[in-house]
Amino acid sequence: MRFFNRTVVSKDDYRVIVGDAVAGCYGVTGTSTALQPRPNLSLMFLRPKRQFVGRGIRIYKDGKGLMVDLHILILQGLNISATVRSIHARVRYTLEKATGLEVNKVNVFVDGMLKDFT
Numbered sequence: 001m002r003f004f005n006r007t008v009v010s011k012d013d014y015r016v017i018v019g020d021a022v023a024g025c026y027g028v029t030g031t032s033t034a035l036q037p038r039p040n041l042s043l044m045f046l047r048p049k050r051q052f053v054g055r056g057i058r059i060y061k062d063g064k065g066l067m068v069d070l071h072i073l074i075l076q077g078l079n080i081s082a083t084v085r086s087i088h089a090r091v092r093y094t095l096e097k098a099t100g101l102e103v104n105k106v107n108v109f110v111d112g113m114l115k116d117f118t
Contacts, residue, residue, distance in 0.1 A: 014059045014095070018068060021094035022057075025087045027078040031056030032071045032111045056111075065102035066095065069109070076113040084108045 033056050056071035092103045
């Protein structure tokens, strides 16, 4: 949406960008809300990409840049630190490329590990 030669981007737009970036990372089975740190049975199966958008993603402005909080669920048996580094790099790169704003910090919280039932 254009308003007086300025592009207006809502927080929901940022969440969609971050959700798409997280959905493309290997080992991430979903996002969870910060209020519900333990996954329930409905989260035990791989979910469609649309489920990643908005849930467990908080974005706020810090000075001139953005800060992102992610609450995720990953597959059991994967190296947690390698998975988190991958998510961190991908979210930072995707958000900076899409918006042109600097990302000051990406906090990734692993709220649970799920078994792969395939």
